[in-house]
Amino acid sequence: xxxxxxxxxxxxxxxxxxxxxxxxxxxxxxxxxxxxxxxxxxxxxxxxxxxxxxxxxxxxxxxxxxxxxxxxxxxxxxxxxxxxxxxxxxxxxxxxxxxxxxxxxxxxxxxxxxxxxxxxxxxxxxxxxxxxxxxxxxxxxxxxxxxxxxxxxxxxxxxxxxxxxxxxxxxxxxxxxxxxxxxxxxxxxxxxxxxxxxxxxxxxxxxxxxxxxxxxxxxxxxxxxxxxxxxxxxxxxxxxxxxxxxxxxxxxxxxxxxxxxxxxxxxxxxxxxxxxxxxxxxxxxxxxxxxxxxxxxxxxxxxxxxxxxxxxxxxxxxxxxxxxxxxxxxxxxxxxxxxxxxxxxxxxxxxxxxxxxxxxxxxxxxxxxxxxxxxxxxxxxxxxxxxxxxxxxxxxxxxxxxxxxxxxxxxxxxxxxxxxxxxxxxxxxxxxxxxxxxxxxxxxxxxxxxxxxxxxxxx
Numbered sequence: 128x129x130x131x132x133x134x135x136x137x138x139x140x141x142x143x144x145x146x147x148x149x150x151x152x153x154x155x156x157x158x159x160x161x162x163x164x165x166x167x168x169x170x171x172x173x174x175x176x177x178x179x180x181x182x183x184x185x186x187x188x189x190x191x192x193x194x195x196x197x198x199x200x201x202x203x204x205x206x207x208x209x210x211x212x213x214x215x216x217x218x219x220x221x222x223x224x225x226x227x228x229x230x231x232x233x234x235x236x237x238x239x240x241x242x243x244x245x246x247x248x249x250x251x252x253x254x255x256x257x258x259x260x261x262x263x264x265x266x267x268x269x270x271x272x273x274x275x276x277x278x279x280x281x282x283x284x285x286x287x288x289x290x291x292x293x294x295x296x297x298x299x300x301x302x303x304x305x306x307x308x309x310x311x312x313x314x315x316x317x318x319x320x321x322x323x324x325x326x327x328x329x330x331x332x333x334x335x336x337x338x339x340x341x342x343x344x345x346x347x348x349x350x351x352x353x354x355x356x357x358x359x360x361x362x363x364x365x366x367x368x369x370x371x372x373x374x375x376x377x378x379x380x381x382x383x384x385x386x387x388x389x390x391x392x393x394x395x396x397x398x399x400x401x402x403x404x405x406x407x408x409x410x411x412x413x414x415x416x417x418x419x420x421x422x423x424x425x426x427x428x429x430x431x432x433x434x435x436x437x438x439x440x441x442x443x444x445x446x447x448x449x450x451x452x453x454x455x456x457x458x459x460x461x462x463x464x465x466x467x468x469x470x471x472x473x474x475x476x477x478x479x480x481x482x483x484x485x486x487x488x489x490x491x492x493x494x495x496x497x498x499x500x501x502x503x504x505x506x507x508x509x510x511x512x513x514x515x516x517x518x519x520x521x522x523x524x525x526x527x528x529x530x531x532x533x534x535x536x537x538x539x540x541x542x543x544x545x546x547x548x549x550x551x552x553x554x555x556x557x558x559x560x561x562x563x564x565x566x567x568x569x570x571x572x573x574x575x576x577x578x579x580x581x582x583x584x585x586x
Contacts, residue, residue: 215481219274219276219322221290221324222290225294226293233326237380242289243377245275247260247389251457252269252272252469266470266472271474275288299326299328309323313362323364326368339368339391340391341366343359360486365392370383385464388464389463394466397458397473398458404435404459404460405452406422411432430452431448432453433445438465439464456473511581513570518586519586520560522558524570531555537568537569565585565586
């Protein structure tokens with residue numbers, strides 16, 4: 128028999144991976160299914176896929192070796208804790224991937240359904256009182272992260288943060304197809320947090336039936352021998368099936384039963400910010416009752432769980448460990464209505480990632496949630512001029528369009544405010560300068576969020 132070369136062996140191994148393993152995360156087995164057949168999360172499998180295609184990507188252990196000291200540094204630095212602004216605002220873009228259906232039909236979900244998800248995220252990450260995101264748990268945390276819809280595109284033009292993309296197919300049943308789509312449609316991940324809503328295959332033969340979503344874990348920095356970006360920068364973000372995005376409490380939509388309150392996105396974004404499943408992704412199995420109480424999620428205030436949970440209730444799968452299972456935690460597999468807790472230790476991990484991890488830390492200074500000045504406002508403001516200039520007794524503001532500015536403010540040459548007037552009629556565009564002293568002045572003309580400052584001379 129002819130001896131196979133190392134490259135042939137590698138090809139064979141990869142082929143077996145993609146034949147034997149499921150899509151959802153990289154061609155690694157998807158065995159964590161709910162009783163209804165749903166795959167709650169495929170982020171662990173996806174991380175293995177990324178490691179296959181990019182061997183330089185940090186392992187779980189390497190990531191923990193990196194983030195651990197960061198968390199300790201945060202705890203010890205009392206000055207930063209007391210003085211730094213703590214609430215982080217993250218701009219989102221939602222790429223709605225569809226095959227040409229009308230808006231509101233199948234995977235081309237409505238704006239209302241998409242925007243309802245942002246409401247849920249803010250309720251959950253801010254532990255908002257009076258909402259489903261509030262809890263009275265003693266270790267429950269306000270993560271102090273808020274989300275806003277992007278208001279400007281990468282080219283600087285206006286957007287509502289929803290990017291509808293027609294693709295040749297709206298069904299994603301293989302990892303390569305999904306990853307190629309992400310890379311082709313992603314907005315700059317240092318300025319936008321990217322979310323894609325897609326139609327995951329319903330075909331059981333793909334072993335990807337019922338997948339709700341998956342996320343890309345954060346990259347590390349400063350690790351010896353590890354690529355700074357960890358690779359896969361052009362696929363960074365979260366992918367969620369359109370039937371599990373948004374909440375039926377706010378907007379109508381084609382939701383999956385039990386996963387219609389927006390917690391799939393909360394869970395997956397938790398992964399993007401460095402959180403691990405509360406059972407530590409051990410080898411326990413709820414179907415057989417076998418527990419694994421040795422794995423960890425690196426958070427001391429989430430009691431050890433022997434395996435994942437798919438329903439509400441009270442459970443204690445690791446009786447030799449303190450505390451019952453926290454199946455109401457967003458990082459378990461329970462249905463949406465069961466979830467309402469991020470813990471203080473989980474917040475510490477998220478904060479460390481947001482302060483140190485590539486692409487995450489840049490999001491804090493993004494201007495993507497600031498609306499650009501509309502082109503028509505630019506044109507309008509640029510068509511304003513003054514006459515006569517120099518002026519003796521009267522200065523006129525000339526507006527070439529019929530729409531009036533909102534207000535003008537006049538300043539002296541040393542910055543003192545001389546006059547501040549609301550413009551209600553054309554008569555307000557005529558300024559009596561007879562009482563002004565001779566000299567140089569500035570006038571700021573305001574139209575909504577646009578301004579233009581001109582100078583004039585009083586003779």
